[in-house]
Amino acid sequence: MTDVATGFRTAATSGLDVLLTHSPTLATVSGDHRFDDRLERLDPASLAAERADLDLALAALDAVDPAQLSADDAVDQEVLRVALLSRAFTLDELRPLEHDPLEPNPGTALYTLLARDFAPLGDRLRSAAARLRQVPASLAAARDALTVAPRVHLETAAGQFAGTRSLIRDELAAALEQEPALGAEVEPARSAALDALDEHVAWLRERLAATDGSADGDPRLGPDRFSRKLALSLDLGKDTAGDAADTVLALAEENLERVEAQIAEAAARLGGGVREVLDRLAAEGAVDDSTVVGMCREALAATTAFVQEERLMTVHDDPVEVIVMPELYRGVAVAYCDPPGPLEAAPLPTYFAVAPTPADWSAERSRSFYREYNAHMLHQLTIHEAAPGHVLQLASSRRFPGSTPVRACLWNGAFVEGWAVYAEELMSDRGYPGVGGPDGNAALRMQQLKLQLRMTINAILDIRVHTRGMTEQEALRLMVERGHQEEGEAVGKWRRALLTSAQLATYFVGYAAVRDLVADLRSARPGWDDRRVHDAVLAHGSPAPRHVRALLGV
Structure with a gap:
């Protein structure tokens, strides 16, 4: 190994350590358990120390000449550099603690300790108790930092903090029943954390009721900050921030017209107009809260078998469990894939989490939800989240033998989501029958094209909301009329666009890049x-598509 390579690997390990040290929750999620007894420090002095460490890490990384590195190490250098710059941009300009009350929620820090058996339960409970003891001070610091918050963020935070409270009250209590000897150590911390959460939720609700304007913050980033965040999130490369939003928006609006024509043709083959056929398919595939998880389990078995039979990709025999989405994560997305941390030594399952309708929803709102997520759509959702989507792609990603842990820890959202959307199209093209029957593949094709519309509209929403002042009425009309979405789905996506800037665009950008990459590789x-x-395509971890293209030489 050359001195340059050794220097890079030292700088890369140290740089990644800066990210993990200052984000103990990220470390735990990643499978690095050195900081399981810590929470993120939210006070100004700790944030200033983190910012200084980021500068040192960037300087050490930039001192290495990428031309003298192997192709893989050069990619890792750029992946880490973008991650460090992104965190610096967050601290310097986005400053989420000042306006986003979702930011300090300790739910993930505690849930990850309880949900995965990476260590004996007693050890994990001791770590949980240490984190619980820090909750009161952490929430107090968050209240001090918050100035003017958007109403949608306050509403969502109140619900998700209530979910965290339920986690501590119920799931931690159930875990303690298995380790009663730890009650004297854990219970005081648990009680204090519950009191602190009650105080914090009451404070959030007071902010919502206030008439001083403190709940009237604007969730929109504006053109400049959004475009820079988008370029960093997508890892588009240097000198792309200025026109990133405009370029993506133009491509998405062009794609929307193309897919509208395709879904109209597919509906005609099934004997009707788009809305008529989608309504008919929704009625055929009735789902409710009692059946949704079981149907996703059946779809997981069917999609995985099809991938194997058609030899679409290597299927690794990693354990997967379909679970009910924890309450603290509901309110943003309908489903997610939660794999074990890439640094995790224990053989843990991947979770495919599915959210039933919230208990406080009306019967009509729940029916609307399941018209959207009917049986045909659940197969499409399973393709995206599991096979050959996230579950199988991330199983391949975990097997990349990098010289540093950088690429294992720092996935690129555009590649991960882009692959999952490409997987939807692949399964439709290869004849996957969905729920079966003579028109099974044709019905699946309708759902796949509907999701193509949704994915494309997601990008348009993301950009137009944050850079062009798109109104809620305009957004809902676009989703319902041109995207053929149920009203409940559209309302939820509007909230998500406000809550998660520069995330919804990753699906479209990633899909276009992965689709083109696969096509070029087939030609080569x-x-x-x-x-x-x-x-x-999947042999190089989960870096940005531009890096995969370079590594494959296409």
Whole structure:
């Protein structure tokens, strides 16, 4: 190994350590358990120390000449550099603690300790108690930092903090029943944390009721900050921030017209107009809270079997569990894939989490939800979240043998989401029958194109909301009329656009990049079958698509 390579690996390990040290929750989620007894420090002095450490890490990384590194190490250098710059941008300009009350929620820090058996339960409970003892001071610091918050953020935070309270009250109590000897150590911390959460939720609700304007913050980032955040989130490369939003918006609006024509043709083949056919499919595939999780389990078995039979990619035999989404994560997305941390030594399952309708929803709102997420759509959702989407892609990603842990820890959202959307199209093109029957694939194709519309509109929403002042009425009309979404789905997506700037665009940008990459690789390697092409694309971890393209030489 050359001195340059050794220097890079030292700088990379130290730089990643800066990110993990200052974000103990990220460390735990990643499978690094050195900081399981800590919470993020939210006071100004700790944030200033983190910012100084980021500068030192960037300087050490930039001192290494990428031209003297291997191709893989050069990619890791750029991946880490973008992650460090993104965190610096967050601290310097986004400053989420000042306006986002979702930021200090300790739910993930505690849930990860309880949900995964990476260590004996007693050890994890001791770590949980240490984190619980820090909750009162952490929430107090968050209240001190928050100035003017958007109403949608306050409403969502109140619900999710209540979910965290339920986690501590119920799931931690259940865990303690298995380790009663730890009650004297854990119970005082648990009681104090519950009191602190009650105080904090009451404070959030007071802010919502206040008439002083403190709940009237604008959730929109504005053109400049949004475009820079988007370029960093997507890892588009240097000198892309200035026109990133405009470029993506133009491509998305062009794609919307193309997919509208395709779904109209697909509906005509099923004997009707788009809305008529979608309504018919929704009625055929009735789902409710009692059946949704079981149907996703059945869809997981069917999609995985199809991938194996058609040799679409290598299927690794990693354990997967379909679970009910924890309450503290509800209110933003309908489902997610939660794999074990990439640094995790224990053999842990991947969770495919599905959210039933909240208990306080009306019967009509729940029916609307399940018209959107009918049986046909659940198969499409499972393709995206599991096979051949996130579950199988991330299983391949975990097997990348990098010289540093950088690429294992720092996934690129555009590549991960782009692959999952590409997987939807792949399964439709290869004839996956969905729920079966003579029109099974045709019905699945309708859902796949509907999700293409949704994905494309997601990008348009993301950009137009944060840079062009799109109103709620305009957004809902776009989603319902051109995206054929149920009203409940559209209302939820409007909230998500306000809550998660520069995230909704990752699906469209990533899909376009992965689709083009696969097409170019097929042209360059005409003798390769599906499995060989896809395994090659997935063999490099989960960096931005531009890095995968460079590593494959296409």
